[in-house]
Amino acid sequence: MYKNTLVSLALVLLATAGGGMYVIDYVDVNVADAKRQAIFRSQRMEADWRVSEQNISSRIAVAQDNLNTHVNASQQTQAAHSEGVDSLTQTLEILDGQHNSTAMELSRALLSQEEIRKQVQLLQSESVAVLELLGEMNNDLIILRTRVDVAEEQIREATLTETEEIMNSIYGDGWDVDSSLATLQPCPVLPLNREDQLPSLRRAMESSRAAGMHNVIVTFDIHEDGSTVLKGAESATAPVSLIHAVRQYMSGLLFVEQETPLFGCEMVVKLDIETSRF
Numbered sequence: 185m186y187k188n189t190l191v192s193l194a195l196v197l198l199a200t201a202g203g204g205m206y207v208i209d210y211v212d213v214n215v216a217d218a219k220r221q222a223i224f225r226s227q228r229m230e231a232d233w234r235v236s237e238q239n240i241s242s243r244i245a246v247a248q249d250n251l252n253t254h255v256n257a258s259q260q261t262q263a264a265h266s267e268g269v270d271s272l273t274q275t276l277e278i279l280d281g282q283h284n285s286t287a288m289e290l291s292r293a294l295l296s297q298e299e300i301r302k303q304v305q306l307l308q309s310e311s312v313a314v315l316e317l318l319g320e321m322n323n324d325l326i327i328l329r330t331r332v333d334v335a336e337e338q339i340r341e342a343t344l345t346e347t348e349e350i351m352n353s354i355y356g357d358g359w360d361v362d363s364s365l366a367t368l369q370p371c372p373v374l375p376l377n378r379e380d381q382l383p384s385l386r387r388a389m390e391s392s393r394a395a396g397m398h399n400v401i402v403t404f405d406i407h408e409d410g411s412t413v414l415k416g417a418e419s420a421t422a423p424v425s426l427i428h429a430v431r432q433y434m435s436g437l438l439f440v441e442q443e444t445p446l447f448g449c450e451m452v453v454k455l456d457i458e459t460s461r462f
Contacts, residue, residue: 315395315396318396318420318421321420321421325399325420371406371446371448371449371450371451372406372439372440372446373451374439375437375438375439376410376438376439376440377436377437377438378437380436381433381436381437382433384429384432384433385429385430385432385433388425388426388428388429389426389429389455389457392423392425392426392457394421394422394423394426394457395457395458396421396457396458397421397454397455397456397457398419398421398422398426398454398455398457399419399420399421399422399452399453399454399455400417400418400419400422400426400427400430400452400453400454400455401417401418401419401450401451401452402414402416402417402430402431402434402450402451402452402453403415403416403417403448403449403450404434404449404450404451405445405446405447405448405449406439406442406445406446406449407442407445408441408442408443408444408445409441410438410439410440410441410442411438412434412435412436412437412438412439414431414434414435415448417430417431417434422455426455430453430455433453434451434453
C-alpha cells in the first residue's frame with residue numbers, strides 16, 4: 185500500500201510537473217506574444233509620435249512664418265503710418281507757416297489800404313478846398329471882369345462922345361460915325377450858328393475830368409461877313425484841353441453881317457463840367 189501510495193504520488197508529481205511545464209510554455213508563448221505586441225505598439229506609437237512631431241513642427245513653422253509675416257506687415261504699416269504722420273505734420277507746419285505769412289501780408293495790405301484811403305480822403309478834402317478857393321477866385325474875377333467891362337463901356341461911350349464932338353467940329357454933322365469908328369462899336373453876343381458848334385464843345389466837356397465851374401475869357405474880332413477871328417483864350421482854372429475846345433468853338437461862330445469889322449470883342453464862356461452845361 186505504501187508502494188501504491190508512492191506510485192500515486194509519483195504520478196501526481198509527474199502530472200503536476202507536466203501541467204507546470206505546459207503552463208510555463210503557455211505563459212512563455214503569451215509573454216513573447218505580449219512582448220511582440222508591446223514592441224509593435226511601441227514602434228507604432230513612436231512612428232505616430234514622430235509623424236505628430238513633424239506635423240506639429242510644420243504647423244509651428246507655418247505659424248512662425250505667419251507671425252513673421254504679420255510682424256513685418258505690422259512694422260511696414262507702422263513705418264508707413266509714421267512716415268504719413270511725419271509728412272502730414274510737415275505739410276501742416278508748411279500750411280500753418282503759409283497761413284501766418286498770408287495773414288501778415290493781408291494785415292499789411294489792409295493797413296496800407298487804410299493809409300491810402302486816408303491819404304485819398306485828405307487829398308479829396310484839399311481838392312475840395314482848392315476848388316472852393318478857385319470858385320471864389322472865379323467869382324472875384326467875374327466881378328472884376330464885370331467892373332472892367334463897365335469901365336470900358338463908360339470909357340468907350342466917353343471916347344465916342346468926345347470923338348463925335350471933335351469930328352463934328354472938323355467935318356460937320358454929316359460924317360459917317362459907323363464907318364469911322366468901327367473899333368468902338370459894341371460887339372454882338374448871340375452867334376447865329378451856336379447850336380451847330382455846341383456838340384464838339386459838349387463832347388470835350390463830357391470827356392474832361394476837371395470838375396467844377398470854369399470861365400474861359402475869349403477875345404476875338406468879327407469881319408463884315410460875320411465870321412470870327414480868334415485873338416486869345418485864357419482861364420484861371422480850365423485845363424488846356426477845354427481851352428482848346430473853346431477856341432475851336434469860337435473860331436466857328438458866325439454873327440450877323442456887319443457893315444464894318446468889329447475889333448477887340450470879348451466873351452466869357454462859362455463851363456460847368458458837373459452838368460455839361462454852359
